[in-house]
Amino acid sequence: MFNFRCAVCILFFTFSLDKVDLLENGLARTPPMGWMSWGYYMCGTKCEPGDDKCLDESLIMSVADAFYNEGYQEAGYEYIIIDDCWSEMQRDERGRLVADKKRFPRGMKFLGDYIHSKGLKFGMYTNVAPVTCMQYPGSYSYLKKDADTFAEWGVDYLKVDGCFVSEEILNESYIKLGKHLNNTGRPIVFSCSWPYYIQYIINKSPDYVQVAKYCNLWRNFHDIQTTWPSARGVLQYYESNYQLFSKYHGPGHWNDPDMLIIGTGALTHSQSRIQLAVMAMLSAPLLLSCNMKRITPYEKQLLQNMDLIAIAQDPLGIMAEPYDVIPGISSWMKPHLPRKGDLYPSYSFAFVNLNKNDAHGYIDLKRFSFNATDGYTVLDVFTGQYFLNVTPTDRIEVTVKGEDVTLYSLFPL
Numbered sequence: 001m002f003n004f005r006c007a008v009c010i011l012f013f014t015f016s017l018d019k020v021d022l023l024e025n026g027l028a029r030t031p032p033m034g035w036m037s038w039g040y041y042m043c044g045t046k047c048e049p050g051d052d053k054c055l056d057e058s059l060i061m062s063v064a065d066a067f068y069n070e071g072y073q074e075a076g077y078e079y080i081i082i083d084d085c086w087s088e089m090q091r092d093e094r095g096r097l098v099a100d101k102k103r104f105p106r107g108m109k110f111l112g113d114y115i116h117s118k119g120l121k122f123g124m125y126t127n128v129a130p131v132t133c134m135q136y137p138g139s140y141s142y143l144k145k146d147a148d149t150f151a152e153w154g155v156d157y158l159k160v161d162g163c164f165v166s167e168e169i170l171n172e173s174y175i176k177l178g179k180h181l182n183n184t185g186r187p188i189v190f191s192c193s194w195p196y197y198i199q200y201i202i203n204k205s206p207d208y209v210q211v212a213k214y215c216n217l218w219r220n221f222h223d224i225q226t227t228w229p230s231a232r233g234v235l236q237y238y239e240s241n242y243q244l245f246s247k248y249h250g251p252g253h254w255n256d257p258d259m260l261i262i263g264t265g266a267l268t269h270s271q272s273r274i275q276l277a278v279m280a281m282l283s284a285p286l287l288l289s290c291n292m293k294r295i296t297p298y299e300k301q302l303l304q305n306m307d308l309i310a311i312a313q314d315p316l317g318i319m320a321e322p323y324d325v326i327p328g329i330s331s332w333m334k335p336h337l338p339r340k341g342d343l344y345p346s347y348s349f350a351f352v353n354l355n356k357n358d359a360h361g362y363i364d365l366k367r368f369s370f371n372a373t374d375g376y377t378v379l380d381v382f383t384g385q386y387f388l389n390v391t392p393t394d395r396i397e398v399t400v401k402g403e404d405v406t407l408y409s410l411f412p413l
């Protein structure tokens, strides 16, 4: 009797470690792709004639139209997310949040319906304090009411910030809000800023086991700015924290390095390639933040490169491992599908050169225990050319221009 119970007990225990420790609400099986207002539009509330950065109904509808009409939706871009500064300064008489009446005259339910009519998904934003980071009404003491309101408006993704609260409130609110969202019965991707605030505002080490248990994705680091040094800093941050972050990263629960800044005019072509390649290799969310009308033909082609999106959206969701080559040059390696005979995965390599000078090097396949006996065919992801076949004992030579990246996918033959 005792033995029997113990065996059952151990079985259950090992099973539950796998299954219960991570949020499993069936959502975000691959990292979310879409558009988010903050990076480019920020708190764009002035909306004077000719104002390029006006966060309003017509902007959000125009993003949905661009996704629908210009190939972004087919490429996988799906969520359209309104960040801070969307509401009136006062709740209504029933304590509910109200969309800004000038900028969103038909309300958020209307926008949700519009976005859904295009087969796309709708995201919104709140903060766990009494006010948001930009001083609009926040969800503190309204967690349930706001979860219900977002669900009624048809929200599919909620970004939840953590400005202005103590660690007690941070630790409590994300858990509570997650439960309220779940209780609405509406599938809502839950994006948390919890670990960022624990790390950088409270100055403690985030408990990522707990974060991954309650959140579908979470911000680890500062907001990205629309500059190359900021984008580069984000990539270097994930490189140096690979050991910590990769453990919690996978289908349903993702580290979130924040938005892409491609399309804002801040990046050169090769800097755009670097940001997109590393984000794809990380299995990071791909959230644009730009005026969709200003995306150049080259940027559009880059953002819709399906060989690159396949790396970013690979169902295994493995975060690429970075290897330092020399200072400023790193190579990232990521196994992904398809597998040959279920034994030999495909791999992608990114050689990132953050220095100004060209770099020359090689990949020694033996070093990465490549084992597909028939070898691999090599795709240059940015040119779309299959240019080489290799065996596991070969080296692949690479030359990477200053401040550029080479991205190869190797498929077993």
Ligand SMILES: *[C@@H]1O[C@H](CO)[C@@H](O)[C@H](O)[C@H]1NC(C)=O
Pocket (backbone or CB within 6 Å): 024, 025, 026, 181, 182, 183, 184, 185, 186, 187, 188
């Ligand atoms: C709520 O949580 C349960 C248990 O984790 C999950 O099975 C279910 O899909 C969730 N529902 C929603 C709407 O998030």
Ligand SMILES: *[C@@H]1O[C@H](CO)[C@@H](O)[C@H](O)[C@H]1NC(C)=O
Pocket (backbone or CB within 6 Å): 167, 168, 171, 198, 204, 205, 206, 207, 208
């Ligand atoms: C909140 O959680 C962090 C880990 O994420 C922990 O270090 C801290 O002690 C917690 N604070 C409180 C008051 O629970």
Ligand SMILES: *[C@@H]1O[C@H](CO)[C@@H](O)[C@H](O)[C@H]1NC(C)=O
Pocket (backbone or CB within 6 Å): 343, 344, 345, 369, 371, 372
């Ligand atoms: C080949 O390597 C992969 C990844 O390391 C491993 O999962 C697989 O079992 C190996 N296959 C063989 C036949 O050794």
